[in-house]
Amino acid sequence: MSGFLNGLKAGEWRGLILGAVIVALAATLPRFDDGFYLSISVNIMLYAALCTAWSLFSGPTHYVSLATAAFYGLGTYCVGLGIDILPYPLLVLVAALVGALVAGLVGAMTLRISGVYFVIFTFGLAELVRQLVTWTQTKFATAMGLYVFTDFNESHIYWMLLALTAAVFLTGFLINRSRLGFAMTVIGNDETVARHVGIDTARAKIILFMVSGAFIAIAGAITAPRYTYIEPPSAFNPMISFLVVIMSLLGGTRRLWGPLVGVIPFTIAMDFISARFPNHTSIVIGLAFFAIVYLLPNGVTGRLEQLWTKFRTRKPAEHGAVAEKQA
Amino acid sequence: MSAPVLSVSHARKQFGGLVAVNDVSFDVNEGEVIGLIGPNGSGKTTMLNLISGALSPTDGEIRLAGERISGMAAHQIARKGVARTFQLVRVLPSLDAEQNVMAGAVFGHRKLWGREAHELARGLLDLVGLAGRGHSPVSALTYIDQKRVELARALAADPRVLLLDEWLAGLNPSELQIGIALIEKLGREGRTIIMVEHVMDAIRSLCGRCVVMNSGRKIAEGDVDDVLSDPEVVRAYLGDDDDA
Amino acid sequence: MNILVTGILLSGTYALIALGLTLQYGVARIMNLGNGETLVAACFVAFWLYAGLGINPLVGLLLIAPAAFVINWAIYAVALRPLVKRAKNRGQLESDSILATFGLLFLLQGLMLLAFGGEYRSYTFLAERFDIFGYSYGLNRVVAFVAAVIIAAALWFFLYRTRQGTALRAVAVDPNSANLVAIDVARTAAFAFALGGAVTACGGALLSTFYTFNASMGVVFTMKALIIVIMGGVGDLRGAVLAAIILGISETLVASLIDPGLTLAATYGLFILVLLFRPQGIFGRASS
Numbered sequence A: 001m002s003g004f005l006n007g008l009k010a011g012e013w014r015g016l017i018l019g020a021v022i023v024a025l026a027a028t029l030p031r032f033d034d035g036f037y038l039s040i041s042v043n044i045m046l047y048a049a050l051c052t053a054w055s056l057f058s059g060p061t062h063y064v065s066l067a068t069a070a071f072y073g074l075g076t077y078c079v080g081l082g083i084d085i086l087p088y089p090l091l092v093l094v095a096a097l098v099g100a101l102v103a104g105l106v107g108a109m110t111l112r113i114s115g116v117y118f119v120i121f122t123f124g125l126a127e128l129v130r131q132l133v134t135w136t137q138t139k140f141a142t143a144m145g146l147y148v149f150t151d152f153n154e155s156h157i158y159w160m161l162l163a164l165t166a167a168v169f170l171t172g173f174l175i176n177r178s179r180l181g182f183a184m185t186v187i188g189n190d191e192t193v194a195r196h197v198g199i200d201t202a203r204a205k206i207i208l209f210m211v212s213g214a215f216i217a218i219a220g221a222i223t224a225p226r227y228t229y230i231e232p233p234s235a236f237n238p239m240i241s242f243l244v245v246i247m248s249l250l251g252g253t254r255r256l257w258g259p260l261v262g263v264i265p266f267t268i269a270m271d272f273i274s275a276r277f278p279n280h281t282s283i284v285i286g287l288a289f290f291a292i293v294y295l296l297p298n299g300v301t302g303r304l305e306q307l308w309t310k311f312r313t314r315k316p317a318e319h320g321a322v323a324e325k326q327a
Numbered sequence B: 001m002s003a004p005v006l007s008v009s010h011a012r013k014q015f016g017g018l019v020a021v022n023d024v025s026f027d028v029n030e031g032e033v034i035g036l037i038g039p040n041g042s043g044k045t046t047m048l049n050l051i052s053g054a055l056s057p058t059d060g061e062i063r064l065a066g067e068r069i070s071g072m073a074a075h076q077i078a079r080k081g082v083a084r085t086f087q088l089v090r091v092l093p094s095l096d097a098e099q100n101v102m103a104g105a106v107f108g109h110r111k112l113w114g115r116e117a118h119e120l121a122r123g124l125l126d127l128v129g130l131a132g133r134g135h136s137p138v139s140a141l142t143y144i145d146q147k148r149v150e151l152a153r154a155l156a157a158d159p160r161v162l163l164l165d166e167w168l169a170g171l172n173p174s175e176l177q178i179g180i181a182l183i184e185k186l187g188r189e190g191r192t193i194i195m196v197e198h199v200m201d202a203i204r205s206l207c208g209r210c211v212v213m214n215s216g217r218k219i220a221e222g223d224v225d226d227v228l229s230d231p232e233v234v235r236a237y238l239g240d241d242d243d244a
Numbered sequence C: 001m002n003i004l005v006t007g008i009l010l011s012g013t014y015a016l017i018a019l020g021l022t023l024q025y026g027v028a029r030i031m032n033l034g035n036g037e038t039l040v041a042a043c044f045v046a047f048w049l050y051a052g053l054g055i056n057p058l059v060g061l062l063l064i065a066p067a068a069f070v071i072n073w074a075i076y077a078v079a080l081r082p083l084v085k086r087a088k089n090r091g092q093l094e095s096d097s098i099l100a101t102f103g104l105l106f107l108l109q110g111l112m113l114l115a116f117g118g119e120y121r122s123y124t125f126l127a128e129r130f131d132i133f134g135y136s137y138g139l140n141r142v143v144a145f146v147a148a149v150i151i152a153a154a155l156w157f158f159l160y161r162t163r164q165g166t167a168l169r170a171v172a173v174d175p176n177s178a179n180l181v182a183i184d185v186a187r188t189a190a191f192a193f194a195l196g197g198a199v200t201a202c203g204g205a206l207l208s209t210f211y212t213f214n215a216s217m218g219v220v221f222t223m224k225a226l227i228i229v230i231m232g233g234v235g236d237l238r239g240a241v242l243a244a245i246i247l248g249i250s251e252t253l254v255a256s257l258i259d260p261g262l263t264l265a266a267t268y269g270l271f272i273l274v275l276l277f278r279p280q281g282i283f284g285r286a287s288s
Helices: A010-027 A036-061 A068-082 A088-110 A115-140 A154-177 A179-189 A191-196 A201-227 A238-251 A258-276 A278-295 A299-326 B044-052 B074-080 B097-106 B114-127 B143-156 B173-188 B200-206 B224-229 B231-238 C002-027 C035-053 C057-086 C090-116 C139-161 C163-173 C175-180 C185-208 C218-232 C237-257 C260-277
Strands: B006-015 B018-028 B033-037 B059-064 B082-084 B161-165 B193-196 B209-214 B217-223 C129-132 C135-138
Touching: A010 A154, A036 A068, A036 A154, A036 A179, A036 A201, A036 A238, A036 A258, A068 A088, A068 A115, A068 A201, A068 A238, A088 A115, A088 A201, A088 C260, A115 A238, A115 C090, A115 C218, A115 C260, A154 A179, A154 A201, A179 A191, A179 A201, A179 B097, A191 A201, A191 B074, A238 A258, A238 A278, A238 A299, A238 C090, A258 A278, A258 A299, A278 C057, A278 C090, B006 B044, B018 B044, B018 B059, B033 B044, B033 B200, B044 B074, B044 B082, B044 B161, B044 B193, B074 B082, B082 B143, B097 B114, B097 B143, B114 B143, B143 B161, B143 B173, B173 B193, B173 B200, B193 B200, B200 B224, B209 B224, B209 B231, B217 B224, B217 B231, B224 B231, C002 C035, C002 C135, C002 C139, C002 C163, C002 C185, C002 C218, C002 C237, C035 C057, C035 C090, C035 C185, C035 C218, C057 C090, C057 C139, C057 C185, C090 C218, C129 C139, C135 C139, C139 C163, C139 C185, C139 C237, C163 C175, C163 C185, C175 C185, C218 C237, C218 C260, C237 C260
Parallel strands: B018 B217, B033 B193, B033 B209, B082 B161, B161 B193
Antiparallel strands: B006 B018, B006 B059, B209 B217, C129 C135
């Protein structure tokens, strides 16, 4: 893959600069608040990273991955297990490798066969990993959970997540410009053609899944210090997987920033609902899935782009009608 | 005489109880344009699918320049130098014409990228008669233009063997003339081509040699005129007199 | 031996759930991830019938099964048929139905949580000892197993000895060809979906006689049913039953000999073996 940054078009430069500006602005948030708004911003940033990383794979392939909670939990546990042994930055790297490895294994086993098998496998993956971790904890450790004591406070975690989100976006941007991105576009258009022009479709999907899994595991590693006490049910909470799916699909996965459009309103809404109507969260989530399937198959960004295209192609007719009237 | 560039020996493809290709053997030499003909359902497209790797043979062997390709995955065979067009044209709808053609060059044995790939694609679009149309979205092109894009994409891979699956089907008489002229040009340039066709005029004018299949078996092979006047070939296409 | 029998008894209910899902996925082509909720709903209804009205769960089946049939038919007609109509290819239908049935999963689970709360419930029904080959088992488990066998046999009879059943099997093999021989594919798919729901509900009602259940356990059963269906070969009923037996025995084996907390690992272990060595399942047809 030669010359990542040469040949950038004007629009792409604008996007990069805009992105840098937004990141710089977002980084100033902790100066203004260190209470509720910072806390919810950490949540937003976390899900921004998770959803964008998820969409790196599930966007182009249209395979719904439910493995998010598994990767996230593994990342958290890497930090939990190693916090007394290795320096923190190294643990984050270990988390990324573990995420990539597990993603590689899962991908190699299922992606060569079919997307449905992949969804089913990932459906229970978080549960499976949770069971295995719980079992090893009971066998080899004295307690179920792990204590994580660090000097990180909420602001540090916010900045790390911001850096992670920026890294995910940059990676997505680079992939889209690369041969891998082109390969995924061809696969998304017609997989038979993809194979016949020499694309190893299984390998492309697996690599993409590994990149996605690594980032999600890093997110888990970064947020580990937030919990102080880590135990399997919260680290491997399957709801993480479902929420990531909903937010990404509601926002739309056609664009790199699509999931972000879903993350911000939905995180705030869920915060509100789980506070006011804690027994109704499942119903809200169910309705969200229905909204995605029946109303917004390409998410909000997809729907907006549809309307925009309709609007643009309608204009000449309107002008023609006006001209006729004037004539 | 050097070794054939493509060699099919005793190829067999069975789907459950149905034998679509039954003990078919033939060779293709470098630079030949050969026709693979036969009535509908004779297994011609299945034979192409076996060569391109879309299917793997139940038995038998296919070799490309001496190397065994039967049983390899389609993408590996493509990288070895086999490219094809499809019976129902398969273009990549979300891309423009130039990107469609590029796809052929990026992942094959050439591995072009960036400016080189774009230039190659533009050159090939010129060759197939779509000069300057590189940025048209393929979904907006006419059927024959989409076929041209698909052909350009196959050529972009610089294949050792080009497989054309009824590429001339569905064309009106003037489009047919243009299409035949294009394939003739490719043949003169030295491309090795296997064409599955029903348009007999095209077979007569383009192919030096012909292989005829019927119900999965090869029933004739040789010079086009000889083959087309072979009584068994006639019977395969038209049926027996006493059926009337 | 004890393990073997316990595993087989357990597999009876697993088989019914898997058969229900096989009908829904194999014929109607809907990967119903909300299948487990039908199971749990049936548990609650059986509980309510028994604890509230004193109706024997086996008799309750006569109410639960038709109710589940009707409700699942409605679900198919209202929520899923529009997806079938608009799907341009099978892949799109699969991803759409996965998302829609997720919605169903959460909606039904949410409603049940609201109605019944999250606690575990159980009731005692035929909780006496029953001896087989010198070991004692709960009579409720044995009865549940026998009932499951009867229902599965009835299903087999329906599918292989009646016209309507054969139509279902035809649609499972090839909907387009089935259409050509004057089978109303849309209606058959709806029927299969509804029937699948009814069979799963029977499994749920029987399960409730010996299993402690709560409103959130549907997901685990869906997971296991999915794995059983794939292990057996999608759309194949014998496969589903055989795979259910294998799973029932393996789970019991792992739970007794290794650790009860690793049952899902056992399930996944089998799943991985299938994926690696025979992805089409035990009785599945290898796709070309």
